[in-house]
Amino acid sequence: MKLLTPGTVPEATAMLRDSGGRAKPIAGATDVFVHWPVRVPADDEIFIDLSGLAELRPHRWTDDELILGALTTYWDVITDPRAAEEFAILVQAARTVGSIQIQTRGTWAGNIANASPAADGVPALMARDAVVELTSAEGVEQVPLDAFYLGYKRFVMKPDQLITAIRLPRRPHHFESFIKVGTRRAQAITKVGVAIAHSDAGWRIVANSMAPTVRRCRALEEALDDQAPLRSPNDFTPLLTRDLAPIDDIRSTAAYRLGVLARVLYHELAPVCGSVGPSGAAS
Ligand SMILES: Cc1cc2nc3c(=O)[nH]c(=O)nc-3n(C[C@H](O)[C@H](O)[C@H](O)COP(=O)(O)OP(=O)(O)OC[C@H]3O[C@@H](n4cnc5c(N)ncnc54)[C@H](O)[C@@H]3O)c2cc1C
Numbered sequence: 001m002k003l004l005t006p007g008t009v010p011e012a013t014a015m016l017r018d019s020g021g022r023a024k025p026i027a028g029a030t031d032v033f034v035h036w037p038v039r040v041p042a043d044d045e046i047f048i049d050l051s052g053l054a055e056l057r058p059h060r061w062t063d064d065e066l067i068l069g070a071l072t073t074y075w076d077v078i079t080d081p082r083a084a085e086e087f088a089i090l091v092q093a094a095r096t097v098g099s100i101q102i103q104t105r106g107t108w109a110g111n112i113a114n115a116s117p118a119a120d121g122v123p124a125l126m127a128r129d130a131v132v133e134l135t136s137a138e139g140v141e142q143v144p145l146d147a148f149y150l151g152y153k154r155f156v157m158k159p160d161q162l163i164t165a166i167r168l169p170r171r172p173h174h175f176e177s178f179i180k181v182g183t184r185r186a187q188a189i190t191k192v193g194v195a196i197a198h199s200d201a202g203w204r205i206v207a208n209s210m211a212p213t214v215r216r217c218r219a220l221e222e223a224l225d226d227q228a229p230l231r232s233p234n235d236f237t238p239l240l241t242r243d244l245a246p247i248d249d250i251r252s253t254a255a256y257r258l259g260v261l262a263r264v265l266y267h268e269l270a271p272v273c274g275s276v277g278p279s280g281a282a283s
Pocket of ligand 1: 024025026027028029030031032033034050070096097098099102105106107108109110111112113114118119120121161162163164187188189190
């Protein structure tokens with residue numbers, strides 16, 4: 001195995017290009033180490049260690065955006081009081097990831113690129129209209145996170161591209177919430193997860209572990225934007241199935257996932273809206 005250690009982003013993207021797309025970037029390595037190649041022939045794998053690229057580490061605030069670097073960890077966000085004020089949903093989601101050890105090493109960019117349908121950082125970022133900055137030796141591209149995934153573990157990022165930043169518009173929110181349902185409160189893979197955000201840009205409802213990718217529930221978002229009456233969890237189900245496709249697997253069943261998500265959403269949204277929709281009574 002080869003481990004490459006670039007000193008700058010251009011060096012890293014040149015290494016990616018020169019490997020013909022074979023090299024794999026490593027950030028916090030919390031996902032990469034799970035699949036660490038202990039039995040493949042040594043020359044089969046090339047890794048590019050991004051951890052020395054200081055320019056990718058910090059997150060920063062501009063007048064309009066919060067910009068997470070590709071090496072910004074969950075812990076960096078949890079410990080920033082400004083993030084708790086303006087991006088509470090990111091802090092809520094970050095606190096559900098693994099354990100403190102994972103939160104101090106794992107990065108938001110690694111969560112996006114690992115492309116797990118159960119990723120907990122991605123729904124919160126997507127609910128806040130995150131844009132992913134992709135950099136290659138050829139240049140820089142900006143991709144809305146809700147257009148990043150093409151299917152299970154497939155995305156628009158090309159093998160010669162790196163995530164170099166995640167940009168989040170700073171926008172006042174009337175409501176936001178992140179709910180993770182798992183077998184316990186720490187070190188649990190999500191069975192059902194959802195990020196909910198409401199601003200003047202409309203509702204965002206983003207589910208994880210409910211489809212081959214983390215996905216926006218656009219039919220439900222439209223119904224909420226139109227103030228359609230949603231009087232019971234049963235009213236949520238047909239809207240959710242237009243966008244989601246949960247499966248039976250070792251952790252849960254499709255029916256359980258859908259039933260729980262509909263109930264979680266109903267109970268989160270009913271108190272916020274007074275009633276869900278103009279004529280619906282919260283109960
Ligand atoms: C014990 C344990 C518990 C966990 N619990 C959770 C949990 O509760 N919720 C959750 O969502 N995840 C969880 N994870 C998974 C993991 O911690 C997260 O997905 C984390 O955000 C990955 O970030 P990383 O920096 O460690 O990524 P890495 O492991 O370094 O990389 C992950 C993938 O992203 C790619 N990559 C990394 N950075 C870049 C970049 N800048 N550009 C392009 N590609 C890149 C890598 O090539 C790799 O394919 C857990 C992992 C462990 C080991």
